[in-house]
Amino acid sequence: MNFQQQLTFNLGRNPAYQEFRAGACDPATAAVRLIAYYLPQFHPIPQNDAWWGRGFTEWTNVTRAVPRFVGHYQPHLPSELGFYDLRLPDILRQQAEIARNYGIHGFCFHHYWFAGQTLLETPIRNLLANPDIDLPFCINWANENWTRTWSGDARQILIQQSHSAEDDIAFARSIEPMLRDRRYITVGGRPLVMLYRPSLLPDAAATLLRWREHFARVGIADPYFVMVQAFDDHDPRRYNFDAAAEFPPHKLGWGSPNLTPDIRKFDPIYRGALKSYDRMALNAMEVETPEYRLLRGVCPSWDNDARRPGSGTVLVGSSPEKYAAWLDWTTRKMVAEAPSDERIVFANAWNEWAEGAHLEPDRHFGYAYLEATAKVLSGQATHANALGGLRDSGLHPDQITRVAKLKTRLKQLRVRG
Numbered sequence: 001m002n003f004q005q006q007l008t009f010n011l012g013r014n015p016a017y018q019e020f021r022a023g024a025c026d027p028a029t030a031a032v033r034l035i036a037y038y039l040p041q042f043h044p045i046p047q048n049d050a051w052w053g054r055g056f057t058e059w060t061n062v063t064r065a066v067p068r069f070v071g072h073y074q075p076h077l078p079s080e081l082g083f084y085d086l087r088l089p090d091i092l093r094q095q096a097e098i099a100r101n102y103g104i105h106g107f108c109f110h111h112y113w114f115a116g117q118t119l120l121e122t123p124i125r126n127l128l129a130n131p132d133i134d135l136p137f138c139i140n141w142a143n144e145n146w147t148r149t150w151s152g153d154a155r156q157i158l159i160q161q162s163h164s165a166e167d168d169i170a171f172a173r174s175i176e177p178m179l180r181d182r183r184y185i186t187v188g189g190r191p192l193v194m195l196y197r198p199s200l201l202p203d204a205a206a207t208l209l210r211w212r213e214h215f216a217r218v219g220i221a222d223p224y225f226v227m228v229q230a231f232d233d234h235d236p237r238r239y240n241f242d243a244a245a246e247f248p249p250h251k252l253g254w255g256s257p258n259l260t261p262d263i264r265k266f267d268p269i270y271r272g273a274l275k276s277y278d279r280m281a282l283n284a285m286e287v288e289t290p291e292y293r294l295l296r297g298v299c300p301s302w303d304n305d306a307r308r309p310g311s312g313t314v315l316v317g318s319s320p321e322k323y324a325a326w327l328d329w330t331t332r333k334m335v336a337e338a339p340s341d342e343r344i345v346f347a348n349a350w351n352e353w354a355e356g357a358h359l360e361p362d363r364h365f366g367y368a369y370l371e372a373t374a375k376v377l378s379g380q381a382t383h384a385n386a387l388g389g390l391r392d393s394g395l396h397p398d399q400i401t402r403v404a405k406l407k408t409r410l411k412q413l414r415v416r417g
Contacts, residue, residue, distance in 0.1 A: 003266040006067045010074065010364060016320050018367040020080070024374035025103030032334050032343040033105035034327075034377060035185065036350035036359055037140065037247070040109060040120040043086040047119060051148075051158050059083045061354040065306035068270045069263040072314065074305060076353055079361045089126040089133070095360070096135035099350065102370040103377035104359070106136030106185050107350055108194060113141060115162050116170055128177060138185040139178060140194035140228065141171070143201070161200065168207045172214040179220050187224040187242075188341050194226045194245065197233070204239035226295065237292050245346050246284070246297030249315060253280035253302065259316055270310050277301065277317040278390050281326040289337050296330045298323065299348040300369045303356030314356070320365065324372035324381050325390050331376055347373075 001009075027033070041048075041058040048056040063083075065075040078084070080098075084091045099107070112119040127133055146158040178184055179191040186192060193211075198204035212222055227233070227241045230250040236243055246252065259274040284296070300323045305312030327345070334343045351360045361367045375381040 001070050003067065006070060006072065006266070010067060011077070012364070013366070014364050014368070016368045017365055018320075018371045020098075020101075020361075020367050021371065021374075022101065024101055024371065025378040027100060027103050027105045027377075030103050030105070030377035031379070032331050032345045032377070033185075034103065034345050034347055034373065035106050035108050035138070036099065036104055036347040037352070038107035038109045038123075038137075038350045039352050040086060040123045042084060042351070043120075043122055045119060047159065057085075058354050061306045064309065065354075068267045068272065068305060068310065069265045071263075071316070072266075072303075072305075073356075073364065074303065076303075076306070076356055076358065077363045078353070079363045079366060081360070086123045086126075089130050092123055092126055092135065093130070093133045095350070096133055098361070098370070099359075100134065102359075102367075102374040104347075104350075104373065106138070106183075108138050108140050108185075108346065110196075111139040111141050111175075112146075113143075113171055113174060114159055115167055116174075117159075118174070119146075119159070124178065127183075128181060131182075134183075136183050136185050137178075137181075138192045138194065139175065140196055142196045144197050163201050163207075165206075165210065168210045169214055172211050176218060176220065179215070179223070186221070187344070190221045190224040192226060192344075193223040194228065195241075196228050197231065198227050198239045198241070199231070199233045204241075208240050235290075235292060243293035243295050243342070244290075245295040245344075246287075247346065248284065248297050248299045248348055249275070249280055249302050249313075252283045252287075253315060254313075256280065256283070267310055272305060272308075272311050273313045274316050275313065277315040277322060280315060281322065281390055284326065285329055289333075293338065293342060295338075295342070295344045295346060296334055297346040297348060298327050298330055299357050300359055301356050302348075304354065306354040306356070320368040320372040322390055323369060324376050327373065327376045328381050 039058065044055050044057055052060070062075060067074050081091065081094060086092065109124055127135060127137060143161055145161050148156040148158065184191050201207050208225055215223060224243070225241045226243045226245050227236050227239065228247045229244050230247055234244060234251065253275055256275045256279040259276060260272065263274060301318035302315040303312060305314060330345050334345055347359060349357045351358050359369050359373065361370065372381070
């Protein structure tokens with residue numbers, strides 16, 4: 001297959017393509033609450049105009065992608081909703097309707113707050129201003145610097161994140177309207193608040209204590225604080241968080257062998273990294289139940305070449321069927337591990353189009369990944385019919401946990417010996 005043939009195939013319908021199906025799954029009947037991470041960078045803001053060019057949105061990155069090698073699915077282009085603008089509240093309303101139709105409980109909005117300044121807050125403001133939009137939601141504070149990472153210079157800071165005791169209280173005050181909203185997602189009546197990188201705080205445990213005291217003073221239930229497992233920071237007990245959440249490919253996908261030497265390139269200077277989707281899913285299945293609460297995660301696919309042309313990381317081999325196998329295993333695992341209100345699974349993501357990680361329908365697969373989601377959440381998919389080729393280790397997913405436990409036991413015996 002040459003470049004033009006690959007591009008033509010990518011712009012057409014995949015054999016797995018699915019049309020919209022009404023009433024696919026009622027979230028209220030699902031065994032777990034599936035929450036999809038949500039990127040709000042689909043509307044222009046003055047800061048992005050200055051940093052990346054007038055009118056920049058995430059679509060600017062998405063539309064410059066091309067296939068770099070045989071079998072490379074790029075570009076990822078939207079279908080039903082088109083190249084939407086999140087300044088329009090009706091877009092969020094349509095997204096909520098689609099997500100709910102396929103069993104998704106709600107969205108976790110990435111939230112950008114810098115010492116009192118917010119960026120990309122328009123979708124949340126639209127949601128709060130339109131109480132008729134039926135969308136459970138929570139936030140993930142992305143508490144790190146914005147840099148020129150996409151252009152290859154992570155050292156150049158665009159806007160810096162600073163932390164102080166005063167900022168802790170200011171942040172808590174700023175999110176009060178969200179936590180008071182009837183649609184805000186709770187765990188045991190406690191609003192779920194996520195923090196992306198607690199290690200960047202001077203003292204994350206002290207920050208959480210300030211937040212808990214503040215919300216108690218203003219009459220808001222003690223939040224259920226969740227940290228993201230990323231950058232080798234995995235244990236929430238270190239900071240007194242209530243739980244940790246997986247955010248694949250973080251923790252699960254980066255360490256697998258690089259498949260790049262095995263590909264036939266269209267771009268002779270392509271220098272991206274290719275990883276196995278199968279291996280990442282199986283890595284997730286090897287994670288034993290920890291002593292702390294772990295909210296497990298899945299992702300339909302991953303490919304950030306749109307953001308880093310010619311040098312992105314691609315998870316090779318994703319399909320709706322393989323994603324269904326991973327989600328099915330994860331759903332069963334959460335039912336076995338957690339009490340009912342903590343049976344939460346995070347999906348990365350609803351609309352990370354420039355990272356090739358989106359449940360939102362596209363032109364190539366249509367609603368196939370959402371259909372796979374609905375079938376798992378409604379109990380119509382099982383390991384037997386959803387495995388879809390997850391054969392990297394040659395093991396059935398039901399065997400993965402037993403093997404992991406055996407490895408741990410052997411290590412313990414060696415230490416004792």
